[in-house]
Amino acid sequence: MSSEHTVVIGAGMAGLLTAAVIGAIGRPVIVLEQDQHGGGPVPRGGVPQGRQPHVLLHRGLRVIEELLPGLRAQLVAAGGVPLDTGDLAWLGERGWAPFGTPAFELVSATRPLVEHLVRRRVAELPGVELRGNARVRGLSRTTTGPGGGWLVECFDAPPVRAGLVVDASGRSSRLPDWLARWGIEEPATTVVDAGFGYAGQMYAAPSDHLGRVAGIVMLPVPGGAPAGGVALPVEGGRWLVAAVGAGDHRPPRDQAGFDAFLARLRDPALADFTRSARALGDITVHRRTHNVRRRYDRVPHWPGGLLAVGDALCAFNPVYGQGITVAATQALLLRQTLTAGARPGWERRLMRRLHRAADLPWAIATGEDLRHTGDNPASGVDALFGRWSGEVDRLAAHGNLRAQRAMDRVYHLVGSPAGLLHPALLTAAVRGRLLGLPAPSPRPPLATGSAWPDRADAEKVPGNPPPPP
Incomplete structure (x- = not known):
């Protein structure tokens, strides 16, 4: 296999968008994914937070549309719910945000659906191969072929030769260990962990269940009981509801505990919603929420033909919804570099730009989390x-x-x-x-419909697809 191939380690959003960029310029790409994809929008084992609500920030939606034109329309056609952030009932630390004025567009959908559509588009690109059940063991340098390259070593499979390797393997990246084996200094790593945990559950309710309100966001407040939650409409006539809390205030997995957690929040909006909707399936939890940043941009003698992107480079507390947007922005920077013509040392220069793309979201996420930990x-x-x-x-x-x-x-x-x-x-x-300030913004007009006692009731809602069994 020619060393001009690119190998992307990891088939999450960062890996897929990276493959989309490289495949679009006509370079062969092999994406190695640990999971065996089932072919539909199903949660992947490698994305434990995949069952929790995800917010694709407005910039992320714009950049992915630029990388994969028409994806927004495909997402809406598949059931994604367009909404305006000005129509969210948003309870921040100091009260309700102004409601009912146009702000930024989002398309609300489950993480598996977003990944499925992106994956399908990437797989259609000529020269892109998605290879499942490929667990990477390590990397080694090779001097064979024009200019040398890399061997990506896999468990239970032959090594894959590449001219460029992109580590998009997420929080669990082993790249620091691989660098150490080559005698290259490991990156300085910063971790900020506020001990957040999430519990999420799917509910059936019509898309207009809250009347004029498109969804609910209640932010955890530092001090006291740092707890909050969200309720967002997704495809299939369903809503994703998540509870979030830090430390001893993390939400439990059992139904009674989950309901009690929502009832203790500083506003009854989420508890009222779940009482008037129909629960679907089990409650899922996720507690690996620390922020971690690996400063590869400061590693001396960075090897050629190697990049790190997405959570492998900088991972954020998912409560802020930044990860996919940052990965998309980094893919756009990669495209700009490759289309401008890669000159010697381009990898090191690009790594610096990729890190700069993470500066603002890192400051937002860690700044808020440090307030919860009480650190300066x-x-x-x-x-x-x-x-x-x-x-x-x-x-x-x-x-x-x-x-x-x-x-x-x-x-x-x-x-x-x-x-x-x-x-x-x-x-x-x-x-x-x-x-003195004017009166606080009023509570949005949160009106919930009646409960759906069975599937037949859901199917009576005009124009609303029934929830899955």
Whole structure:
């Protein structure tokens, strides 16, 4: 096999989007995945959080559409639910966000459906091979062939030769160990763990079950009982509901405990929703939520023909919904590099750009998690900016739409934190401190329909696909 092949280790979203970029420029790609894919939108063993709600941030939706044109339409056709973030009932630390004004588009769907559609598009690209049941044991250098290359060593399978290897194997990446075997310094690694845990369950309810409200988001608040949750519509006339908490306040797996957890939240919105909808299947939990960053950009003598992307490079607490968006942004940076013409040393330069793409989401995720752990941020500047972000959040909770949109742009990774320093926000904050703020934003009009006691009731909803059995 020619050393001009690319081997991508891992078939999650980071690996698939990387393969999409490389395959689109006509270079042969082999994607090695540990799981054997069943052919449909089913949760993968390698993605333990796959059964929990996922929010594809607005920037992620835009970038994936750029990489795979038409994917948004395919997602909606498969049952994904378009919604506007301005129509979410969003309860932040300081109160309800302004409701009912246009903001950013999302398409809400389960992680398995999103991955299935992306996987199908990538598999259709000429020269792309998705190879299942391929567990990678290690990497070794080879001097055979033009310019040398790599041997990707697998368990129970012959090694695969490659000119370029991309590690997209996620949080469990073994790349630091492989680097050490070659005498290359392991990367400095930072871990921030607030001890979050998730419990999620599927429910059957019509898409308009909450009336004008598109979904519910209740953020955990640092101090006291850090607990929250979400309810989002997904394909098939279903809703995904998740409870989230940190430390001793992590939600349990049993139904009675899950219901009691929702009932203890600072607003009854989620508990009211689950009482008026019909539970489907078991509760699933996920507790591997730490943030981890491997600074490969600082490793001296970075080897040619090697990249790391996605969670293998920088993994985030999933509560912030950033992972897929960052992976898509990194794939776009790879495409820009390859189409511009790769010059010697391009891998090291690209690794620096990939790390910079993770800077803002890393600051958001770890900044919030450090507040839950009670640890101080890395610098006084970070602490000062964190306090100012809280002031902007307070303005938003009191109806300031400029403040809310500035926060939205940062959260959805479509704007810079510098937008939070707009003079109008500074003026509003000073005025609020001197004269007082307007009344808090009212609670959104959360109206839940009646319960669905059986499948027949679900099928009576006009235009709403029945939930699966």
